Amino acid sequence: MGLYLVTQILPFHLPKPAAAILLAAALCACGHDTRTHIAIGAPAAPRPIPMPSPAYSVVIPVPAPTPRPIRAPEALVSNISMLTRNFNGRVGIAVRSIDQGWTVDSNGDIRLPQQSVSKLWVAMTVLDYRDSGRLRLEDPVVLTKDDFTLFHQPVAALIKGDGYHTTIGELLHRALTMSDNTCNDRLLRYVGGPAAVRDFIRRKGLGDIRFGPGEKLLQSATAGLEWKPEFAFGNAFTRARARLPQTARIQAFERYVADPPDGAAPEAIAGALAKLKRGELLSKDSTDLLIGTMESSKTGKQRMHGAVPAGWSFGHKTGTGQDLGSRTAGYNDVGLLMAPDGHSYAIAVMIGDTPKSIPERQALMQGVVMAVVASNNGGQSLASAGRSTAPER
Known part of the structure; x- marks a missing residue:
């Protein structure tokens, strides 16, 4: 039995002494007493058994060390917190370093009214359709008086008897640079309505961003009204809102701000x-088209834009809600700030509800930009931020 085991394990030829030793080991493993067998004819010092080198090697991977996250500048954290703390109103601020990945925020997780900031998601959905071949910027569109919405719609002056003949690309440019509500709503319908924009936000994993029902329904509900087509013409909407009891207006305003x-x-x-x-x-x-269009925006010149120093680039989108007395339901500016050294920052300053004056709101927004610029420059203070107190909407 022992000889059989040795033969099966080592089929190659071994010297007799070595075979004897292995045979003894095999017999021992089978329960035999091998002392006599070892003593008879066994050499005093058996030679070592040459064994072939293994034909394989084992590589144990060593994971790379996890990089430590870069901490946000402490001075910027302190400045953003101070700006929020000293402002009378419901405000949220967030600054994201695109290069280093850190975020500084104060009330950055609370949901605040976007108003026309939401035109960004419409524009992205349109361009996503373009990227997938579902539309071209050159596609023709005709605007008629049936397309009128509410409030700011400068394109209305161009709509005559046979309508205004334009393109998807021009509507996109007007919606972003002039915050034209009619152009934006026409784009929204072109891509399939609010559901298409919500789908884009979900697919791209953009997080806690809602998209409303469109300008007409959103503004009507904020005022405490139900939409009627005649509201789109003249000042019919303003007159209907003024006829509402003050308590109804306040309740509608509070509902909107709260949720x-x-x-x-x-x-x-x-x-x-x-x-x-x-x-x-x-x-x-x-991407280049959208950011370039944001950089040519004509709205909000004294919001964040008012503190952007020479040599820096800034592309943004503003948003402004309805007033009720001294309060405004949404006064916002969000955008991309690019430094001459190549660093870039995404910034959102959103005022959900405040009695503060427009110059004071602008000062808050400019203060955020000043803090980011100073942080990028190694904590150095800015000689001038170009701050202005001229009101603008």
Whole structure:
């Protein structure tokens, strides 16, 4: 039995002494007493058994060390906190470093009214359709008086008897640079309505960002009214709102501010803008087009834009809600701030409800930009921020 085992395990030829030793080991393993067998004819010092080298090697992977997250500058954290703390109103601020990944926020997780900031998500959905071949910016569109919405719609002056003949690209440009509500709503219908925009937000993982029912329904509900087509002409909407009892207006206003159907968290908006800048949402061509259009915006010159120093680039989108007395339901500015040294930041400053004056709101927004610029410059203070107290909407 022992000889059989040795033969099966070592089929190659071994010297007799070595075979004897292995045979003894095999017999021992089988329960035999091998002492006599070892003593008879066994050499005093058996030679070592040469064994073939293994034909394989084992590689144990060593994981790379996890990089330590870069901490946000302490001075910026302190400044953003101070700006929020000293402001009388419901305000949220978020700053995201696109290069280093850190975020500084104060009330960055609370959901605040977006108002026209939501035009960004319509524009992204349009460009996403373009990237997938479902539309072209050159596609023709005709605007008629049936397309009128509410409030700011400068394109209405161009709509005559046979309508205004334009393109998807021009509607996109007007919606973003002039915050034209009619152009934005026409784009929204072109891509399939609010459900298409909500689907884009969900697919791209943009986080806590809601998209409302469209300008007409959103503004009517905020005022405490039900939409009627005649509200789109002249000042019919304003007159109907003025006829409401004050208690009804206050209740509708409070409902909207407490739970806005177009609400979004500043931190989520800053994160979405960072994704846009990194090219994670759209093709390179569409990304460049959108950011370039944001940089040519004509709205909110004294909001964040008023503190952008020479040599820096800034592309943004503003949003302004309805007033009730001295209060405003949504006064916002969000955008991308790019430094001459290549560093870039996504910033969202959202004022959900405040009695503060417009110059004071602008000063808050400019203060955020000043803090970011100073942090990027190693904590140095700015000689001038270009701050203005001229009111604007």
